[in-house]
Structure formats: structure tokens, C-alpha cells
Amino acid sequence: MTDIILYDYWRSSASYRVRIALNLKGVSYTAINTSLLDGDHKAADYVARNPQGFVPMLSIDGHDLTQSLAIIDYLDAKYDDPPMVSSDPAERAKTLAQALVIAADIHPVNNLRILKYLKNELGHNQDTINKWNRHWIAEGFAALETMAPETGLFGGEQPNLVDVCLVPQMYNARRFETDLSDFPRLVRIDAACNTLEAFQKAAPEAVKPV
Known part of the structure; x- marks a missing residue:
């Protein structure tokens, strides 16, 4: 250990x-x-x-x-x-803002405790909960798509903090059958990241307890 x-x-x-x-x-x-x-x-x-x-x-x-x-x-x-963020203050702030679109705006309203509250306390059915998930994912992705580079990763030639946040959120988006057709740059970046061993070894199926 x-x-x-x-x-x-x-x-x-x-x-x-x-x-x-x-x-x-x-x-x-x-x-x-x-x-x-x-x-x-x-x-x-x-x-x-x-x-x-x-x-x-x-x-x-x-x-x-x-x-x-x-x-x-x-x-x-x-x-x-x-490095996950640049040493340049402006570039660092830009990266943090992009990462927080996911970590502060999309993810918190889609995590398990929120979904359980929607179901158990507010009485919503699973179809409604899935619709909730897709709505907030798509809203956040719409903004992030406009920020995404036309080529390369958010971090350029190597992943940065935004890429590290994006891949898990894309995994969640697919779990809830989110339509990703409006986000081609995000789909491209996710695919590129998932060719890297560091991402593959971290994937849920790779670490799921047996």
C-alpha cells in the first residue's frame, strides 16, 4: 500500500x-x-x-x-x-472558469444526492429526473462548446484541468442519453482524451469493484 x-x-x-x-x-x-x-x-x-x-x-x-x-x-x-493550469494569470483564470462550468454549474445539480431528493422527497419519476439531468448538462455544454478550441484539447497538445473535468461529465451525459450532436468540439476533445492511458485507466469500468 x-x-x-x-x-x-x-x-x-x-x-x-x-x-x-x-x-x-x-x-x-x-x-x-x-x-x-x-x-x-x-x-x-x-x-x-x-x-x-x-x-x-x-x-x-x-x-x-x-x-x-x-x-x-x-x-x-x-x-x-x-501542469493542470497555466502559470500565466489570465490563462489560469480562463482555464478555471471553463472547468467551473462543469464542476460548479453542471455537476452539482446532477449528482446522486440531488437525484435522490428529486425522487424520494419531491416524488418525481425517473423519466422526469433524466430530463432534468439532460437539461442542465446541455445548458452547460452549450456554453462550453463556444469556449472549446477548434483543434487540439482545451490544454492544447496536452490535457489541462478543463479536459480532466470534461471527460467524466461526457460519461455522465451519455449515461443519461443526452443528445450531443450540438457539441462536436466537446465530443472530439473527449474522444482524443480517451485515447490516452491516463484517462483509460481512470474510467469507471476500469476501476469498478468486481
Whole structure:
């Protein structure tokens, strides 16, 4: 076992982001399955270390780090190759803004706790919930498509933070049968990223517990 431990759930897109970043940077880690369906993230010992009870959590250098973008920021400071954001302030801000279209605007209203509330507390059926998912994904993707480069990745020749956020969100989009025909640049970037080993090894099917 390595000293770096990722408390992970295979289908969590936030965990997926961190797995990609760790792989891109060549950081070895041990993954501990923390099932959202089984409630592992609500266990008292886990919440004592991570008060929100979310995944991922990365135990590294004596710290329990939470929130995927904060974790990736830590990794970027500690392992600077390849960089997830530019050292140029304007380019850094641009990358963060693009990544947050996904991490702050699309993902939070589509994650499991929101979907469970829509179903269990508000009484919506699955078709309505899927429609909800597709609406917010498409709205965010419409904006991100206009920001996407005509060629290459968001990071140019190598992935950056936006690419790391995009691929898990595209995975979710396909899970909910979102029409992606209006987002050809995003589809192209997703396909290009998924030819890279770091992304392939982080994919949900590659890490799903057997």
C-alpha cells in the first residue's frame, strides 16, 4: 500500500477527475472503494475526517483533502508536470472558469444526492429526473462548446484541468442519453482524451469493484 490513499467511488465524476489527474502526473496511490449506494461515505469515521461526507477524499502528506478541484490544485502544486493550469494569470483564470462550468454549474445539480431528493422527497419519476439531468448538462455544454478550441484539447497538445473535468461529465451525459450532436468540439476533445492511458485507466469500468 502506498502512503497516498484515494477514497473513491467508481461512478463519481468528481472521483473520476482526481483519478485522471493522479494518472497524468504519474502518482501512485491506493484506492479505497467508498460506496455511495451502500452509504460508506456517511460512516461516522469517514465523516469525522470529511464533514461533508463526499467523495473523493485524498489522504496525502498527513492531510485529508476534499473537493476534487482543491485536490487537483494540491497535486498541481506538488507535482507540476504536466501542469493542470497555466502559470500565466489570465490563462489560469480562463482555464478555471471553463472547468467551473462543469464542476460548479453542471455537476452539482446532477449528482446522486440531488437525484435522490428529486425522487424520494419531491416524488418525481425517473423519466422526469433524466430530463432534468439532460437539461442542465446541455445548458452547460452549450456554453462550453463556444469556449472549446477548434483543434487540439482545451490544454492544447496536452490535457489541462478543463479536459480532466470534461471527460467524466461526457460519461455522465451519455449515461443519461443526452443528445450531443450540438457539441462536436466537446465530443472530439473527449474522444482524443480517451485515447490516452491516463484517462483509460481512470474510467469507471476500469476501476469498478468486481
